Amino acid sequence: MKNMNDRQSPITIPHQSPIPNPQSPTAAAVQWFAIWTRSRHEQVVRDQLARKQVEAFLPTITRWSRWKDRKKKIDWPLFPGYCFARFNPEDTLPILKCNGVVNIISFEGKPAPIPEYELESIRLLVGSELQYDPCPLIHEGMMVQVVHGPLKGVVGRLLRKDAPKARLVLSVDLIGQAVSVEVDAADVKPY
Numbered sequence: 001m002k003n004m005n006d007r008q009s010p011i012t013i014p015h016q017s018p019i020p021n022p023q024s025p026t027a028a029a030v031q032w033f034a035i036w037t038r039s040r041h042e043q044v045v046r047d048q049l050a051r052k053q054v055e056a057f058l059p060t061i062t063r064w065s066r067w068k069d070r071k072k073k074i075d076w077p078l079f080p081g082y083c084f085a086r087f088n089p090e091d092t093l094p095i096l097k098c099n100g101v102v103n104i105i106s107f108e109g110k111p112a113p114i115p116e117y118e119l120e121s122i123r124l125l126v127g128s129e130l131q132y133d134p135c136p137l138i139h140e141g142m143m144v145q146v147v148h149g150p151l152k153g154v155v156g157r158l159l160r161k162d163a164p165k166a167r168l169v170l171s172v173d174l175i176g177q178a179v180s181v182e183v184d185a186a187d188v189k190p191y
Contacts, residue, residue: 031113031114032113032115033086033089033105033112034084035105041100042058042081042083043058043077045101048098049095054085057085057119057123059077060126061075062075078122136190137190138189140161142157142190143191144189144190146187147189151187156169156170157171163185164186165182165185167182168180168183
């Protein structure tokens with residue numbers, strides 16, 4: 001029989017971000033989640049998560065910021081108000097204790113996981129040299145509002161979206177009549 005003091009301590013291998021062992025029973029539980037942050041606290045939350053050894057991802061886009069006396073390029077969050085983290089949903093307290101965290105995006109009271117391929121796609125895009133811009137997620141059939149151009153303020157139903165154009169239907173439901181118009185897809189947002 002071995003003495004309790006004869007146990008070997010586990011070997012730890014340093015690495016950049018926590019990567020779960022696929023054979024581990026908790027590996028399946030470690031998933032990506034969206035963290036809702038206070039306004040302009042996305043980077044603060046990301047940095048705190050990194051200090052807590054939690055893998056975090058904050059996609060950014062470079063924009064010009066203008067002050068009275070100068071202009072400067074600044075990295076802005078691609079999805080304002082959100083940061084992403086990879087953790088076990090049973091262990092949310094360290095995440096919720098970060099300064100600037102409002103909540104973890106949940107469904108029926110449980111953190112809602114994000115499919116890994118969605119964030120890997122965003123990570124690949126952000127790391128590329130391609131130009132990209134955030135855009136609202138709109139689907140055919142949704143009510144949308146035009147936010148730029150000569151039809152600014154118009155509300156209609158999105159009939160079809162074929163980049164770079166979108167076809168809207170403007171209707172007068174009371175008389176059962178409608179008209180359709182084509183606008184730039186980038187000029188509409190959910191209503």
